[in-house]
Amino acid sequence: MSQTTSYASTSDAARHGDEPLLQVRDLKVTFKRQGEEPFVAVDGIDFDVRPGQTVGLVGESGCGKSVTSLAIMGLLPKRGNRVEGEVLFNGTDLLKLSDSDMRDRRGQELAMIFQDPLSSLNPVVPVGLQVAEVLERHKGMSRKAAMVVAREMLDKVGIPDPDRRLKDYPHQMSGGMRQRALIAIALACEPRLLIADEPTTALDVTIQAQILTLLKDLVRETGTALIMITHDLGVVAGLCDEVNVLYAGRIVERAERHPLFEQPRHPYTNGLLESIPKLEVGRGERLNPIPGSVADNLPWTSACAFAPRCLNALEVCREQTPQLEMDFGRALRCFNPVEVAR
Amino acid sequence: MLRFIVRRLIQMAGVVVVLSLLLFLWFKALPGGTVSAMLGERATPERRRELEQALGLDQPLWVQYWNYIKRVATGNFGPSNGVLPGRDAFEVFLSRFPATIELATLAILIAVLIGIPLGYFAARRRDSWIDNLSVMGSLVGVAVPVFFLAFMLKHWFAVELNWLPVSGRQDPTMDATRVTGFFVLDGILTQEWDAAWDALKHLILPALALASIPFAVIFRITRASVLDVVEEDYVRTANAKGLTSRIIRGRHILRNALLPVVTTIGLQTGALLAGAVLTERVFSYTGIGQALAIAIEVKDYPVLQVLIMAAAAVYVVVNLLVDITYAIIDPRIRTR
Numbered sequence: 001m002s003q004t005t006s007y008a009s010t011s012d013a014a015r016h017g018d019e020p021l022l023q024v025r026d027l028k029v030t031f032k033r034q035g036e037e038p039f040v041a042v043d044g045i046d047f048d049v050r051p052g053q054t055v056g057l058v059g060e061s062g063c064g065k066s067v068t069s070l071a072i073m074g075l076l077p078k079r080g081n082r083v084e085g086e087v088l089f090n091g092t093d094l095l096k097l098s099d100s101d102m103r104d105r106r107g108q109e110l111a112m113i114f115q116d117p118l119s120s121l122n123p124v125v126p127v128g129l130q131v132a133e134v135l136e137r138h139k140g141m142s143r144k145a146a147m148v149v150a151r152e153m154l155d156k157v158g159i160p161d162p163d164r165r166l167k168d169y170p171h172q173m174s175g176g177m178r179q180r181a182l183i184a185i186a187l188a189c190e191p192r193l194l195i196a197d198e199p200t201t202a203l204d205v206t207i208q209a210q211i212l213t214l215l216k217d218l219v220r221e222t223g224t225a226l227i228m229i230t231h232d233l234g235v236v237a238g239l240c241d242e243v244n245v246l247y248a249g250r251i252v253e254r255a256e257r258h259p260l261f262e263q264p265r266h267p268y269t270n271g272l273l274e275s276i277p278k279l280e281v282g283r284g285e286r287l288n289p290i291p292g293s294v295a296d297n298l299p300w301t302s303a304c305a306f307a308p309r310c311l312n313a314l315e316v317c318r319e320q321t322p323q324l325e326m327d328f329g330r331a332l333r334c335f336n337p338v339e340v341a342r
Numbered sequence: 343m344l345r346f347i348v349r350r351l352i353q354m355a356g357v358v359v360v361l362s363l364l365l366f367l368w369f370k371a372l373p374g375g376t377v378s379a380m381l382g383e384r385a386t387p388e389r390r391r392e393l394e395q396a397l398g399l400d401q402p403l404w405v406q407y408w409n410y411i412k413r414v415a416t417g418n419f420g421p422s423n424g425v426l427p428g429r430d431a432f433e434v435f436l437s438r439f440p441a442t443i444e445l446a447t448l449a450i451l452i453a454v455l456i457g458i459p460l461g462y463f464a465a466r467r468r469d470s471w472i473d474n475l476s477v478m479g480s481l482v483g484v485a486v487p488v489f490f491l492a493f494m495l496k497h498w499f500a501v502e503l504n505w506l507p508v509s510g511r512q513d514p515t516m517d518a519t520r521v522t523g524f525f526v527l528d529g530i531l532t533q534e535w536d537a538a539w540d541a542l543k544h545l546i547l548p549a550l551a552l553a554s555i556p557f558a559v560i561f562r563i564t565r566a567s568v569l570d571v572v573e574e575d576y577v578r579t580a581n582a583k584g585l586t587s588r589i590i591r592g593r594h595i596l597r598n599a600l601l602p603v604v605t606t607i608g609l610q611t612g613a614l615l616a617g618a619v620l621t622e623r624v625f626s627y628t629g630i631g632q633a634l635a636i637a638i639e640v641k642d643y644p645v646l647q648v649l650i651m652a653a654a655a656v657y658v659v660v661n662l663l664v665d666i667t668y669a670i671i672d673p674r675i676r677t678r
Binding site: 073075102103104106107108111112114119120121122123124133134138171182185 | 671
C-alpha cells in the first residue's frame with residue numbers, strides 16, 4: 001500500500017502531553033436476544049484518545065471493534081443490548097447523556113464515517129443537501145449559507161466540479177467520490193473526534209490509498225482526533241499513532257505504531273502480521289494464516305480466549321485469565337508473549 | 343423530466359389502442375355478433391343484412407376497426423338500451439362519472455391520510471399494543487367484504503343512530519344549483535354551503551366502506567416499508583449526524599419508505615371501481631358502479647363499452663400520475 005511509504009508521524013510531543021479528549025473506561029456491551037444466551041460483544045475495554053491523535057482499533061470481524069465505535073457514538077439500537085462503563089468525552093460521560101444532549105453532540109463534536117459509502121448515503125437526497133443539513137442543524141445556518149459551506153467542503157475533500165456535484169445524487173457518483181462526500185459530511189462541523197469504521201474496505205485498492213491520504217491530511221490540518229477501525233494492518237501502518245489490537249471483545253495488545261510493527265509481542269498480533277503476504281519472501285513459500293477461527297474461542301472468564309488458536313499456548317492459558325499489563329510502554333495481555341524480534 | 347413524461351404518455355397511448363382493439367374484438371366475438379345483440383335472435387335474414395350494411399359490418403375487419411376508433415374517439419358509442427334507455431351512452435357516462443370520482447377521491451383520501459401515518463407509527467412502535475391493534479384492524483379491513491361493511495355502516499350510522507343519510511347523493515329537496523356535477527364542489531362554487539355539507543354527509547358512509555381495503559393495503563405496505571428503511575445504513579448516517587427526529591423522519595425515512603406506497607396507491611385507485619359497484623348499490627348512490635352493475639345485468643353493450651374504456655383511461659391516467667410522483671421522489675428513475 002502506498003501509505004506505508006510515508007512514515008511522517010502526526011504525533012508530536014506537545015500534542016501527546018495534552019489531556020485525553022476521549023477516555024473509554026471498562027466499556028462493556030452485552031447483546032440480549034429473546035430466548036438466547038446474552039452475548040458479550042465488548043468485554044471491558046479501556047483506551048484514550050488525545051486531541052489530534054490517530055488511534056487504531058484492529059481485529060478480525062466479530063472482535064467488537066465496530067460495536068465499540070457505535071457505543072461511543074450512542075448509535076446502538078435502544079433495545080436488546082446493555083452498555084456499561086464510561087465514555088468520557090472532554091470529561092463528560094456520553095453514556096449518561098440524554099438522547100437530545102447526545103443528538104446535539106453527534107455530527108458536531110464527534111462524527112463518524114462508515115464502511116459502505118453507497119448504502120450510507122440517502123439515495124433520494126442530493127449530496128449537497130446531505131452535507132448542508134448537518135450545518136443547518138448544528139451551526140444554525142440558513143439553507144443558502146449551508147450550501148456555500150457544503151460546496152467548500154466538497155472542494156476540500158477533492159471532489160472535482162463541486163458546483164455541479166452539489167446537485168448530484170449518490171448514484172451519479174463513483175465509489176471513491178461517495179466516500180469523499182461522507183468525509184465532507186463528517187468534517188463539515190469540524191468535530192474534535194472522528195471515528196472511521198473501515199472507511200476503505202468497500203473501495204478499489206487505488207482509491208483506498210487516495211482516501212487514506214485524504215483522511216490523514218484532513219485530520220492533521222484540522223487537529224481532529226481520529227479513531228481508525230480496521231482489519232487491515234496496511235491502513236494502520238500508514239495512519240495510526242497508537243494501535244489497539246482487539247480479540248473477542250478485549251484489548252490484547254496496545255503499542256505505538258513502530259514498536260508494534262517491529263516487535264509484536266502478542267501471538268495474535270504476530271499472527272496478523274505473519275499472515276500478510278510479503279514480496280521479499282520467495283515463491284512457493286506458504287503464507288502463515290492464524291489457524292482456526294473465532295468460533296474456537298474460550299471464555300475470557302476462565303482462560304485466554306485466543307489459546308485454542310495460539311502457537312505459544314501453555315497449560316496456564318487454558319486455566320487462567322491473562323490481565324492487560326504494562327510492559328515497556330506497551331500494554332499486553334499474554335502469559336507467553338513472542339520474544340524474538342522479527 | 344419532460345422527456346420522461348412524454349415517453350410515458352406514448353406508452354399509455356399504446357395501452358389505450360391495444361385495449362380498444364381488445365374491446366372491438368370482444369364485441370365481434372359476442373354470441374351472434376352485434377346484429378343479434380341489437381335485433382334479437384329471431385330477426386329475418388333480410389333485416390340482418392340491412393343492418394349489417396347500415397353498420398358497415400360487411401366491410402373488412404380493419405375498416406370496421408378504423409370506423410370503431412373514429413366513433414369511440416368522438417364519444418359516439420350509440421344509444422343506451424338499458425341503464426337509461428334511449429339516452430346516448432356517452433351522456434349516461436358523463437352524468438354518472440362525477441359522482442364516482444367524488445366518492446373515490448374521498449375514499450382514497452381517507453385511506454391515505456389514515457393509512458400512511460398509522461403505518462409509520464405502528465412501525466416505529468413495533469410490537470406495542472397500538473401496532474398489534476392496527477395490524478389486526480387492517481386484517482379485518484381486507485377480510486370483511488366491502489358490501490357487508492357497507493351494510494353494517496348503513497345499518498348502524500344511518501338507520502339506528504340516524505347520524506348520516508341512508509342513501510343517495512343529496513337531499514332532493516335541497517334544489518341545489520348544478521355547475522360541474524361534483525355536488526360538493528358545486529356547493530362550494532355557488533357558496534350554497536348547506537348543499538355542499540349535505541352532499542358531503544351523503545359521501546361519508548360509502549367512502550368509508552370503499553376506503554376499507556385501500557386503507558388496509560396502504561397501511562400494511564407503509565408499515566413494512568418503514569420497518570425496512572429504518573434498518574438502512576443511511577438512516578444510521580442521519581442519526582450519526584445528530585439530525586432532529588423531524589428531519590430524519592421526513593427526509594430520510596419517509597421519502598424512501600413511501601416509494602412502494604405510491605405504487606400501491608396507484609393500483610388501489612384503479613381497483614376502487616370494483617368496490618364502487620357494490621358500495622354504490624348498497625347506498626343507492628347513482629355513480630358509475632351502479633350503472634356498470636345494471637349495464638351487465640341487462641346487456642347494455644354501448645354503456646358497457648364506455649364504462650370499460652373509461653375505467654381503462656382512469657387506470658392509465660392514475661398510473662401516469664404515479665409514475666410522475668415516483669420520478670419526483672426517486673432521482674434514480676428520473677435520470678435513467
